Amino acid sequence: MSKSDNPRGMGRRNFLKGAALAGTAAVAVAPTAEAAVPVAKLKAPGPGPRQIAVETTAPVKDPATQSSSGGDFMVDVFKTLDIEYLAMNCASSFRGLHEAVLNHNNNKPEILTCPHEEIAVAMGHGYAKIEGKPMAFICHGVVGLQHATMAMYNAWCDRAPVYCMGGNIVEADKRMPGAEWVHSAIDIGALTRDFTKWDDQPTSLQHFAESAVRAYRVAMTPPMAPVLLSLDAELQENPIKDAETLHIPKLGKMMAPVGDSGSLAEAAKLLVAAENPVIICDRLARTPAGMERLVELAETLQCAVIDNAGRMNFPSRHPLNMSFRRGPVLAQADVILAIEMNDLWGVLNQFSDRIERSYRRVAKKDAKLVTLGTRDMLIRANYQDFSRYQDVDLAITGDGEASLPALTEQVKKLVDDGRKNAFEARGKKLAAARLAMMDQARSEATIGWDASPITTARMCAEVYAQIKDEDWSLVGNAIRNVWPHRLWDMKKSYQWNGGAGGAGIGYNLPASIGAALANKKHGRLTVAFGGDGDFNFVPGALWTAAHHQIPILYIVHNNRAYHQELMYLQAMAARHARGITNTRIGTTLTDPNIDYATVAKGYGIYGEGPITDPKDLAPAIKRALAVVKSGAPALIDVVTDPR
Structure with a gap:
């Protein structure tokens, strides 16, 4: 065998000689596609001679010694x-x-x-x-x-x-x-x-x-x-x-603050006497008990519930869930109980984003408003996350979840046979409206079913078809993707965990992985939908999922744009009668298109896509789920309709 055929590679002297002769020409040589090594076969390099020398050399003795720190x-x-x-x-x-x-x-x-x-x-x-x-x-x-x-x-x-x-x-x-x-x-x-x-x-x-x-x-x-x-x-x-x-203090049992009993009794009187009471909630459920307690109160009153989905507050298919029928419900409500609401004003009013911003109230002007929560106990002057001030008739300070049992007990004491019959009749009407709302959601989901880019409705429906019999947990959802809440049967406390809070891009991917870590020891199947814009802020989160073997099915809702901002820019251009031709500049993620499946593979994650044909979606989901069930993360890149 000649030296040039030596499979052990170039010797040190030849390397030095070759490097001197090659100059800068060597940097122009690119590896061929055939020579590329698949990601799965790549191994981390071992320590080099310098690192080995450092790690095997006896440490220099510190003048001060210690056995603890x-x-x-x-x-x-x-x-x-x-x-x-x-x-x-x-x-x-x-x-x-x-x-x-x-x-x-x-x-x-x-x-x-x-x-x-x-x-x-x-x-x-x-x-x-x-x-x-x-x-x-x-x-x-x-x-x-x-x-x-x-x-x-x-x-x-x-x-x-x-x-x-x-x-x-x-x-x-x-x-x-x-x-x-x-x-x-x-x-x-x-x-x-x-x-x-x-x-x-x-x-x-x-x-x-x-x-x-x-x-x-x-x-x-x-x-x-x-x-x-x-x-x-x-x-x-x-x-x-x-x-x-040194002494380590005892943590002790922590109890959430409960609302004033007299105020809860007053709220119960208003709710029982109302013809059309409505409960609105946002970040109510802190534990599995939160949803159970809200269901008990709602069923006792047989009243409508509007869930803003800041947490898993109320079962999505419950007959009293009117979250996607809030306009007509609020227009008839005579008593509204708002629990742990961040933006009550935004629910009760419809805001118009035009040259002259305006709003109109969607709730009855004479409806009695009762609030229950801890929101006012923690606000700051500078950051305006507390939303617009809303006039209310009764403001009860106390943790919503912790206060619900006392409120429900007060309500039950006031319900006589006459009110119970009225409540049952009200509940039947709401249940019928809920069935009609579900039929409407299914019908609307079929619009553009075979279209490409793939509709968000079909993307969500295809995923649910394959996980509905599993112990699943949806822990992340792209902006404005309402289909899981409209179509899926969410009834367990961990099947939804809310959004980012501050609407900061870069939350969805790592937060979903953190939630998947919590689900891992419980053996739950974790699923998340995330926007492509959010993904690009923190793609390195995939490496953490791969390194720590955190199983999650992460689906990139890839509309190749910061689509909300694109729509805002189009509205500005239309307002000024300048046309929308240029609005894709600075708002889209194209030229080149980003291949998120390849990015995932680079981080050691199983990846498929970009998927553009809806017929390819179900088989890809099946393959990815097999990976997740084996205990590893997987990503699917779905090229979608903007919303």
């Missing part, structure tokens, strides 16, 4: 809080805590490696809404926290408990020259204080223990929201002093 104690505190996961993008400012998690407690809480801080926080957001408790997140000083802020703001608007931490070096004389200066701050919490419920910067380990427990309790007490702890690097890394004096 502050990070060890921090991990011990987390164990008492039942925090199962710690999402992070590794960084030097929390290396002490990172090492303690790995070696002091055998990777507990389990570290979730995330390519971006926004991904890590959004995963915690989605996880909390399914599992009912937070996972932890930690970031690197001010730069990591700035990456995380959009996801934290989404969680704030959605009133979801996210347990955030940031590494920091407070004392100037302890900062290493260079990056540690530009990555540190006196008060990193100032970045997010307008959209966190509470934050602190512990200066001792005892201070940390008390603040860590307080942060968990604050985050989990309604109204829930993100919290933030700034952890000094030296506090994490240095030896523990006076360990015997």
